[in-house]
Each structure stands twice: as structure tokens, then as C-alpha cells.
Amino acid sequence: MTEAPPLTPDFDVWPVGRRPVSATVAGSDVVVTWEDGIASRFDFWWLIDNSPMPEHVNRTTREPTLDLSALPDDFHATAATVEAGGGLYVTWSHGVSASRYHPGWLAAHAYDAPAGGGFDADDRPRPVTWDAAAMAEPPSFDGSRILEDDAALEAWLTAVAVYGFGRLRGVPVEPGTVERVARRIGTVRETNFGRVFDVRSKVDPDSNAYTALELTPHVDLPTREYQPGLQILHCLENSASGGEAMMVDGFRLAEHLAAEEPGTYRILSTERFTFQNRAKTSDYRWLSPVIVLDPATGSPTEVRIAGFLRGPLALPAERVAPAYRALRRVFALSRDPRFRIAYGYRPGDLVLFDNRRLLHGRAAFDPAAGARWLQGIYLERDELHSCLRILRRRRRLAAGTD
């Protein structure tokens, strides 16, 4: 048995807290006992699947190269020990080379923690819902150095993960900045409305957004199977009268309905409404509940609320009237001052929001009395979570841990 510094299976940093002191093979598990006396079981298949060795994972891509289905059913660990450096060393049957596990990585991934917590692969910040009584203004941050400052970026993105939105103030007032900010977070999601879209009154609009009309609170593109997860709006000019912006937490509306109007909630979360974009050169449509529940948790994962992006409802006749009652109810709630916050856009304001959770709207404005120009862009939700993980990783690396 040789001893080498244990590798990790990924590019992350795994500070060593509690160390393993002994290991043994028991049944179909390797049992590791930690210095605090607690033992953790690791299934053989789980261990080989997470082996960080160069024989099992490409060390450049960190993607596994071992094909689990090529191993026989009776594949097993033949021995397990803890090395002086704290690594777990496991030898395998069927000619598979031995594996050595990093103690910090192993402790972080112990899935049978006795408190029932175990390790949770879902590390996303938990949403906190809000209404007008809880939230007066968008959570706001200094945007003047957002393109360089990682701490400002992390604070802002965390607010978006938790509350569904966050505002930067003092962002440079320069067309195209919205894309530079987006690329700080991740990959841009293009749509048929382009990459960066200009929200202002246009001569030949292909969306009510590009008029001076009022927009009732809505999500963008519920007409798509994958409605964009994040939207950024950056204000470049605003001298028009009117056009006040508003936001509503769709998850709060869902909570309210679930608690106070369960019949409405049931219809909105089970019936498939028709969403459709009536356009000249594209015809996107999608059938979906208005409140989409995560099958694993039963909690809302997205809302699809939009007065003007729907197509003809196609339900059995006896379910049409109840569906419209429920739809009108959620539209009414989305305009109820109890749930809505209003704010003005100043040039240099930039708002990032979860387009599958928050509804946004605006009052009508008078394009003759001044200019109102926002630039917008979309990304997916998981760009934000990936970016937050990398920012946290950089902090761990900077802390020089292990």
C-alpha cells in the first residue's frame, strides 16, 4: 500500500474537519468511523462511482471514465483502511484498481448522517416569499463596480436566489451593459425576441411590451416549454411620464391561494392552460398549469401568469367555467396592492429577477412626453446557482483551506 495525497473527484476545495480514524468492510458497505466516534456507511457502488483515481475519472475533465454497467453484480470492496494522512483507502474485487478518498470530501458527502440530515446535494438558497407588508423596495445593491467586484456580485445574486429579485443602482448608463452584466453570471438565453431586447415604444411591435400600453403583472414567455429563468432589465433613459414598474412574488400568491382558496389553488396547479405567442414568423405554445409544482416536494417551482400570452383554453366543457374563475382570481390577486410593490426606474438601475417566480408589470406611459428605454436579457436560473457556487469556491480557495 503506497501513500499519496488523496485526490478529489472535482475541482472544488474540501476543508478537512473531522477525520476518519478507522474503516472496515461490512455487508455491501465500507463503514468509516470518524474521530468523534460516529460511523458512516458508504455503499460499494457509491464509492466506486465517486472514485477520484486517474483510472476511474479523466483528470482533465473530471468526468468519470468507468462504466458501472461493465462491472459484475458481485463487484465489491475487498478491504478498507484509513491511511496516516487521513485518506480512506479501498481495494476492489475483479481487478479494479484501488481507490483513495480525500477525508474532507468524504466527510462532506456522508449521506447517512445520524441526525437524518445526511448530505443534501441541493445547495441552493431556500426562497423566502414576500408581499407588500414585508417588502417595500427591491433589495438594492451598489452596481458601480459589479463587473469587477465578486463580493457585490455574490450579495446581489444571493438576494435574487432568496427573494426572487435584486436591484443594482449606479450601473453605467451605456447600451449593451446588460449583456456584460449577464455574462458575469453565465450564458445568455436567446429567444425569438433576440439576445438583448430594447423595451421601448416601437412602430411595429411584436409584443405589447414594445408599446406604451399598461402591462399587467406577468411572467415573460410562458408560451415556451422552458420559460426563461432569469431576466435583467437595465434602465438607460426614463423621462416619460407614467410607466411605474411593479413586482409581485408569484410564490407568495401561490401560498396565499393554497391556504385561503384551496379550490382555486387546485385548479391552477392541475389544469393545463394554453399559453401561446401569436406571431408572424413563430408559433410557440405550451400547455401547463398556472402554478407548476415540483413532484419531489409538492412546492411551486414556477408560475405561469400572463394575461396576454395565452391561447384558446382546451378543456372539457364542464371544466372551462371553473378554470376561468380560477384564472380571473389569480389575475385579481396579482393586481392587489397587498401583494404588489411599485418602484420607479432611474437611469443606471438594473433589476435581475426570477422570471419563473416573480411577476413584473408597468403602468401605461406617455411616449410623447419623454423617452423610456430599458434593455433586457434572459438567462437560465441555474446560471445563477452555478455562479454562486464558483464565487463560494473562490472564497474557500482564497482562504487557503487545506
Added chain:
Amino acid sequence: MTEAPPLTPDFDVWPVGRRPVSATVAGSDVVVTWEDGIASRFDFWWLIDNSPMPEHVNRTTREPTLDLSALPDDFHATAATVEAGGGLYVTWSHGVSASRYHPGWLAAHAYDAPAGGGFDADDRPRPVTWDAAAMAEPPSFDGSRILEDDAALEAWLTAVAVYGFGRLRGVPVEPGTVERVARRIGTVRETNFGRVFDVRSKVDPDSNAYTALELTPHVDLPTREYQPGLQILHCLENSASGGEAMMVDGFRLAEHLAAEEPGTYRILSTERFTFQNRAKTSDYRWLSPVIVLDPATGSPTEVRIAGFLRGPLALPAERVAPAYRALRRVFALSRDPRFRIAYGYRPGDLVLFDNRRLLHGRAAFDPAAGARWLQGIYLERDELHSCLRILRRRRRLAAGTD
């Protein structure tokens, strides 16, 4: 009552088949009787929601401007008649202006057809699953004029909607063509791997795809909440030995498991596995069943099968061993010749496939013995369906109907 040619609420063409002959108000419906004697009920709210009048829908964007929640609960139709031109004319309470409905549009959207069929807003072609006994080669089409020829495009895209894939032969062998073909269909989906990605052996790969390694059958980017719906691979060079391509219908695997191994199917369609991209500058992860079911139909809507894009499984200890048994089983089936078809890439071949349904893989190749170069790009599934709708609409327009 004035008479004008009835408008449609969208940009589509609605040929007039059976005509309405009379209409009346009954309860909360307008009842329309057609020339064949059959009657259709249309709920008041459904009708006003689909009113095509300039007062209710912006005629440029075709997006509704009427806010349903601004109308009172007792809003109703006061009268309904059929005009000489065949339009349905409805007058409304509460000062709402009258609506006139196009007879072709109305007949197509009658949701209470007595046969129980009604109108189905989901017009996507139904998938037909396949295995090696049913499919020998990818469905293949002439690609030489794909950038100009609508009929070739429609035939090819229909095959992709039905079978999950389709191959063009004779596409120009020129770098970047893959993006031109993609833009014929719709908007490109960028990812952290770029817009157009080059699949060939690279010096510092960030994916096993960019090595000469074997790739077991997999979907791309199951690490993302929204794994790309469509993928195009375009062969520019192939003189390497090895590298044979293969495809597997993930929906067929799911059918097989549901019928033959229901315990495995249950685990794969309910347990949340961890998918993770272990990268230097991004950290995407997503928890999901391997077989994702549509809550409305119970049928698979996507599969997430990838040997090398997973992260540490985080399940309660007693569910880890069964989850790995199920996972190894679906990996084994994905390599089983009963389900797999193999084919070679010739320069000028271009394959479009549903990346959430079909698994693709390749044998290892020898980069020293010749070059193998594919260019790839992603789009979303609904780009294909939108494109098919527009192609069909163009045919209807060309037919000069109505």
C-alpha cells in the same frame, strides 16, 4: 348591427368548413348550431378571452389588451346571432364592445365536440418509439437544399418529432453550416460549451466529448435544469479509424422497463439522482429522476441518462443500493444491441436529434490515424414545433384557403 369580414385573433389561416347557422345565449354559454345540426357551447369568459376585436386585442402584436380581472363576476353575453357572412356576433354586458368571431376559427376551437375529442391545443406529432428491430438507420433526407427548401425541412423535422431523430445527407461541408441550419429551425441555445461546439480530440478538454475516448450512450447536459432539447451534429471530416456513432431511444428503454421491470422503472422515475458538471469555471448541478414523467399524462417527457455527468448521489442510506441497481440496469440496457443502432458519419451528414429523448454515443477512435471533426449546436424542442406550425401555416396560405 353592422357586418364586417370576421377577424381572427391570430396570424393563422382558418379554412371555413362547416358553417354556423344559429346562435343563442343559454346559461353561461353561447350555443352555436352548425349546418350539420350539431351544437357547440362556448363559455362567456372563453369567448371574451378570445375576442379578436381591435378593442380587445392589439391588432399589431395580436396580444390581448382586455384584462379579464377588471370585468365583474356577472359579466355576460346579452345576445348572440350568426351573420350572413357566417360570423358569430355576440353583444356583451357592462359596456364591453361587441365581438365578431370567424367561423373557421370558431369551428376549429369548439372544445365540446360530442365525440369527446374536442379541440386539442397540443398539436405536436405523437412520438413513435423504436428499437434495433424496428430501426436500422437514422431516417434520412436530402440535405443539399435544406437552407432553401421548405418541403425538405418539414419532412425532416416531422421525422425528428416522431422518431426523435433525422439525418440529412449531402449538406455542404463548410464550418458554421450547422448554425445556418439551426437558424432555419429557430433560436440557438448557447451553453457554457459555447454556441457552435467542435467535437474533436482537444489538448485541454473540458468534456470527455472532446477526447478520443469512447462515450457510452448519454444525453448532453443533464446537469442543467433545462437540458437542451435538440442537438445537431454536422460531420465535416472523418478519416479516423473507429468513432462509430450510436443512438438509443430513451423512451423505448422507459417502455421496456415499465413493462418488464416495473421496480426498476419506479426507482428511475421517482428517485432524484444527482447530475453534476465538474468544471473549473462553472458548477451546474441538478437533482432529477432518470426518467421524468409528464404529470398530466404519466408518460416520459425526458430521460437523463449519462454515465459520466453525475455527482454524488444523496439519498437516505437504505435507498442507495437499490438506486445503483436501477442505474446500472438502465446503463446496461442502453448498451444492449437490442435497443441500439450504429451508423458512421460521412462528411456532409448532419443529424438532428431530441437530446431529452435519444441517447447518443460513440466508440473510441484513434486521432493519430486521421481526423474526426463534428460541429454541434443546441436548440430547444419547441423551436421545432414552432417551425413546423409556421411551415404548415405557409402551406395553408399558399393553398389560398378562404
